[in-house]
Amino acid sequence: MKRDSIIVSYVAPIPSFSIGNDTTYCGAFSQELSTGVSATLWSTGVSTSSITVSTPGLYWAQESNICGSLRDSIIISDNPFPVVNLGNDTSACPGNEIILNAGNSGATYLWQDNTTAQTLTVNSAGTYWVNVTVNGCMKRDSIIVSYVAPIPSFSIGNDTTYCGAFSQELSTGVSATLWSTGVSTSSITVSTPGLYWAQESNIC
Numbered sequence: 001m002k003r004d005s006i007i008v009s010y011v012a013p014i015p016s017f018s019i020g021n022d023t024t025y026c027g028a029f030s031q032e033l034s035t036g037v038s039a040t041l042w043s044t045g046v047s048t049s050s051i052t053v054s055t056p057g058l059y060w061a062q063e064s065n066i067c068g069s070l071r072d073s074i075i076i077s078d079n080p081f082p083v084v085n086l087g088n089d090t091s092a093c094p095g096n097e098i099i100l101n102a103g104n105s106g107a108t109y110l111w112q113d114n115t116t117a118q119t120l121t122v123n124s125a126g127t128y129w130v131n132v133t134v135n136g137c138m139k140r141d142s143i144i145v146s147y148v149a150p151i152p153s154f155s156i157g158n159d160t161t162y163c164g165a166f167s168q169e170l171s172t173g174v175s176a177t178l179w180s181t182g183v184s185t186s187s188i189t190v191s192t193p194g195l196y197w198a199q200e201s202n203i204c
Contacts, residue, residue: 014070019061022075026137030054033074035061043073082107082134086143093204094147098122100130102141108133148202156198167191172198 019033033042034050042051043060053059053076060073082104092098100120102109110131111120122128122145129142156170170179171187179188180197190196 011065011067013067014063014065016070017061017063017072019059019072020074022077024077024079024136025056026079027081028054029076029078031076033059033061035063035072037063039063079135079137081137081139082132084130084132084139084141086128086130086141089144089146091146091148091203094150096123098145100128100143102130102132104132104134106134148204150204151200151202154198154200156196162193165191170196170198172200174200176200 017035017037019035020031023031025031030052031054032050032052036049038049039047040049041047041062041064043058044051044053051059056076056078058073058075060071062069062071064070084102084104086100086102090098098121100122102118102120105118107118109116109118110133111117112127112129113120120128120130125145125147127142127144129140131138131140154172154174156172157168160168162168167189168191169187169189173186175186176184177186178184178199178201180195181188181190188196
């Protein structure tokens with residue numbers, strides 16, 4: 001009598017798996033993709049349970065056995081941040097309006113006062129900011145607007161007549177006063193007859 005035997009094994013089918021939904025990032029990113037199976041073959045050419053990616057593209061993972069293979073893929077996209085520039089901090093004269101423009105036509109806007117237009121008209125001092133969102137990517141910029149006070153009226157005195165030699169101080173009390181003599185100071189002392197003037201200035 002002769003006997004022979006054979007062991008027959010059935011390999012379990014590969015369970016379904018997912019490496020995630022298609023994803024969009026704003027700017028730089030780093031994402032781990034994983035199956036949890038050490039022999040996974042990746043589109044990058046490595047065979048491991050997970051990979052970390054930092055560049056946009058199509059990535060896939062494939063698991064195989066003698067019964068076949070199963071693959072899942074993910075598309076990772078990278079959108080740029082919008083460029084938002086409200087300009088440098090600025091000053092204006094009372095009564096003047098400043099129009100702030102966030103640019104990026106067709107974007108979604110949110111200003112500090114909860115308005116949602118591309119532009120904002122400013123007529124008072126303060127810090128103004130806007131959030132601009134394009135393709136899910138948001139960027140903020142801010143600007144400080146100051147309003148300059150009008151120059152207060154001042155006097156350097158009434159017209160004056162002296163007899164003989166004299167010395168008189170003319171003063172505004174403002175250090176940046178420009179005088180007809182060419183100096184810039186709060187006061188001057190004069191000892192010769194003539195016409196003297198003082199001038200105070202600002203952006204208005």
